[in-house]
Amino acid sequence: MSGETARFTFDGKSYTAQAGQTLAAALLANGVAVVARSFKYHRPRGIMAAGVEEPSALVTVGEGGRAEPNTRATDVFVYDGLVARSQNAWPSLAFDVGAVNGLAARLIPAGFYYKTFFGPPRRWMVYERFIRKAAGLGPAPQEADPDAFDHRAAFCDVLVVGAGPAGLAAALAATQAGQRVVLVEQDSLPGGALLREDARIDGQDGADWAQGTVAAIRAGGGRVLLRATATGYWDGNLVSVVERLAEPGQVPAPGTPVQRLWKVRCGKVLLATGAIERPLAFGGNDRPGVMLAQAVRHYVRRHGVVPGRRAVVATSNDDGYRTAFALADAGAQVLAVLDSRTVLAGPLVERARARFAVLADARPIDTRVAGRRLSRVIAQVGGAETTFAADLLAMSGGFTPVVHLHKQAGGDLAWDAAAQAFLPGTARQAQASIGAAAGGHALDAILAQGWAAGGGGARAFAVDDPLGLGTPAMAAAIPQAVRGKAFVDFQNDVSLGDVDLAWREGYRSVEHLKRYTTLGMGTDQGKTGNMAALARLAQAQGVEIPQAGLTTFRPPYTPTTLGAFAGAAVGDHAGPVRRLRLHAAHEALGAVWQPVGYWFRPRGYPRNGESLGAASLREARMVRESVGMVDVSTLATFEIAGPDAAALLEMACATTIGRLALGRGRYTVMLREDGMVMDDGTAWRLEEQRYLLTSSTGGADRMAQHLSWLRNVVAPDLKASVVNVQEHLGAVALAGPRAAAVLAELIGAAVPAHMRCARAMLAGIEVLVLAASYSGERAFEIYAPGHDMAVVWQALHEAVVAAGGGAYGLDAMDHLRVEKGHVVIGAEVDGRVTPADIGLGGMLRKQGGFVGWQGLQRPALADPAGRRHLVGVAAVDGQALPEGAMLVAREGDVPLGHVTTASPRVAPDPEGLTGGIGLALLTDGASRQGEELLAWSATRGQTVRVRVCEPVFYDREGARYRD
Template identity: 60%
Template structure:
């Protein structure tokens, strides 16, 4: 049993038909749009039960003066719906009951501004009345909705007649509250928990007031109304305070290696919950000059960066690999001591995050993902385990703050690591355990810069000596620490995506050129979403590279064929070449993968910058991948 508009949402947004044989109960015209959507998706509309005496013309079987009375089910599935049609009763075989009880105007802002409310019997709802402040409600919020039928039906089983679908409050619960002496609607709410779920009574309050008024023998307006308190949609106190609300609202979270960075006087940049070094300027250097120097050090010698804020999860247990198969869209079969780059999708097939996973032991893995998405990924893993695969014997533990991470990258990175750890460093995507500065470390051979690189993890409380040793050896070989800005230059040149820019919530793996990585057997979150025809149709925004020879490409600019022409895409990330001349960028362009060689205009009217760019492959550096392999 679902709300009628929820059925339409599942069909139109997720391409999911919630039931094959559908009965729709309504007292208004909106439900007829749901009938059309069900039929278009291949479902059968068994009956439309319209409580009104007359119904609009339609191709579906309609019964007027009809209301549902009861349902029957088997094995957790709906089997049939019994309805009263006039004075008769009839049962319909169905596996879905969609309900549309009309619309309640959103009077919250009007009420919170001190405005009075008036009752409209034709729509069975309160509407804005006299306003005390400069507030005017218009449209549906003012009650401009179609009238509904107000036919009532005796409930054969009040104990199983649900009024609040979220907190499972039944008609019998309201009747009991009345018998127990709860006359005030506010007391009724607290006694039954009616309207206290996440929808705050949006789908249940009017039906509950009608039941209470019936018990009291009064009209609904006389039964009273609960107070409309902000916010309209539940949200956290942190969201109300905002990121710029001061130290108490958004405390500055310091890295485990904060003291090591601070002595180098970096430019700090907030990223997620953390403040991270953006660059380490020398005397007189600008941000761009410092980042360019640091990036060139990585390309020619070596550099170290703090990557402690990457989301990290210990996934362990006999079914650890099975859970990763649900969450990760790539193959997960690995030998012990190996790792792999992966992507995680939302259920609609869009890329949600990316990262790596590493098989540390037979039943023990380490999963990493982006810094800003740590909380989202933790919730995603929890959902996958608790809801989609509760039978799996697996444990997931967040380790973002337990492990400090240091990236060592550059053509001399392997030699530096061999000197300090006294081991033969692992090959690309390999794992090793070692000791640096008498501190046990886990070494993962992974590259985000396009150079030979390693991520070195140690307990946060013990990581400072490891940083000191790596920094000293790196500087001795002509390298230096590098910050987020240099990391951005390096990853753009290598064509690596970042969550939020290229993977902006509207792109699929195919849009980003990652389609070949997908596990052919499916079974991961997003598999069904990727089958939607619209995601393989033409006209989608796809990842491309962009080059300009004489001017910097403005980040965020529109991609157009000529001045005043329609927008065809936008620049997601931009930089200059690290070792060469000219500007490069990544962008999302309509049908971009088939448009290499096209010349477009990267236009930013707000900055008065308009630069000619050529569409290229998104990988500008070492396309064969030889630099990061031994």
């Protein structure tokens, strides 16, 4: 450890940390005992563990957009200027009003939320406000994260997860065997268990050996990532790894992301993920000063922090003794080693007896605090009770191998009765577990196993461990006698009593136990506590632990920030932006933009402080009275060519295409296989064996997929090609009574008749003119290659303005089409309407042969009665219609239908009505013409009386759009 120091604050108070210390180590070194309040009872909590398994010491680190809530104090390394705050405490950590929850713990037992939710509804409404304030974790930051996140892909022959002794030996062997190796380690230093032990390998200090091994792996071409956690193990031997390049809340180096999400596709995966120590369950086992034994050793050896001066060690196995030696060597007083086993033997125990009071058949049953930290440990030794005046209790209830990734990979587990633990069983993917993760115990055996797994030849590691490891045998760690609250899930405040309560209330399965008590559902996923609860459940059931079952191990292994998942795909990069070729031309006209999918389209062109609504109405009237032009380049367009082009089109389209004469077009509709309308558009015969199909902007990708499906899967033998030409072409629609004259002048030729097409030259550009009308006026769609569109637009715009018209936007287009009763995909066509529902039933080919015909033959669709039909609705009292309003006879009734689109009137009503009009889907609408209903919008608080009419408000005879 170097002499460098870093300054940090916790709850506003300044402290100093040694370089390389975790926040937990630094807080312990500064004598900060209470760092958090528990989730439910607001009990004061300290630091229990030393790694990512820490359940209690959750803090918010960083400020503003960099704040990272629920960070484990054990999993953040102190940097100069670190700012940490406690969570879930009000008004302060020391005096927390919510701690009354602890006094009222009898009122908030397991299943409290469950019972409250399922109880009388009013009960939850009463409790909710109180609970939301009282229970919880750190608040999410409100500001945007100022830093960058990154994604990377990597490929390797061998991925080693964990740089403890097993992982290092394996990675070194694989590197030397010429394999492409990636080694990932969540800690900032390699070594794993070596960092807390005083063992020597090949004559070197363990931590130095680890550093040297990493250097050798890197020199051999291997990639070693520190502060990198393997969070998920997916199909196809893909492992996701989250690498931290800056600590939580820390400003990253310039040009560097704070985190990088790696997707590593691996030939083989070696899981050297270690084991997590289990706490013991006894009364008050959550008090600040009660810690895991290996964690205590970790703080003493790695960080130079002795977490207490008068210690009791409580253990169910030999490993706990090593902590007693470490504490004593560091100058702490070890009052006693409480060993729950009745017969104690072995060299380690004998050596301990020479230095400490070693008590057999001994266990803690309760604790006392003074000034919120541990002051007394009450133990049961044989049949008698003894009290120790201790400020530190180091506990070890055995070890749980970290099998998360093995399980995520589909592997199964095998119960090892001697170790009282689930070990990795059969692996399903190309992977193996090594070291403590596989139940390994002795260091020399672990090193040899890792070396062999990495493909190394015969080699022995010289291990010098002065203490010796003792035996792995442990007593079954099911608590026998407890007082007060004995926690198993410290983060979610689940005690042994809660497990018992769940059992008494009939929750038999471990999955039910989990959901009822919230066991293992915290951000730590029960890494420390699940096994004790499971043991208790098995005991209640009278079965062995494996019969009680296990809950699912789900990724991510440790909490992952949303930023890591998003990577660079945020802000402007969250999705592609599709700009029209004519974007600049619209911008110059003062367009108000409307996002449509990824597109930005002009919604209207307000002039001189005009509102958008007024502008749209003016634009629509301009089309009715003179001429307007609108950019329709976003329409889906496909060229379908070949001898079987018509046959392919007739599969997709429900109308007749085959008899279409050269140079003519038709409105058409495409259905889904279930018979519902998918899209609509127009089909044009450009040449003998070449057609152009247009369909809606929003459905463009779906239609491309649909045509490809038909062409390649359903009818692969058809001789036809489908080319998506949307990106190639641009298009402008010209509409209005003066449109034909304007266009004829520009192209110097006669314009095509309605529903005919022709090629023409416009401003020196070859264009395709389709005479089709959406607005109800005489209209033309003019297509040209995208790169020529600016010229075409310019020429058209000058001519249109000269004729007294101008450009119009989407809103005006919408007003015009509503008056004509033209449907829009996504509004009237909502995936639940058949062609007959929207008045297109008569267009369909009776003999079928198109997608959707078979679905339409279903009896319920064949009968129009009871279905919702497209109708028009007109406000009777001169008001605007609320879009989306329910159509009802009386407010509160079951709706008969709803207003799909609402619009102001562009043309005056022949009967003199002045209010809004709309299109609607209405049950049995065809037979409700003339009825009056209410358009009732509860969300907008609006009710408007409407008359049901035919869905055409303007030019019912269709005289205006023909030649």
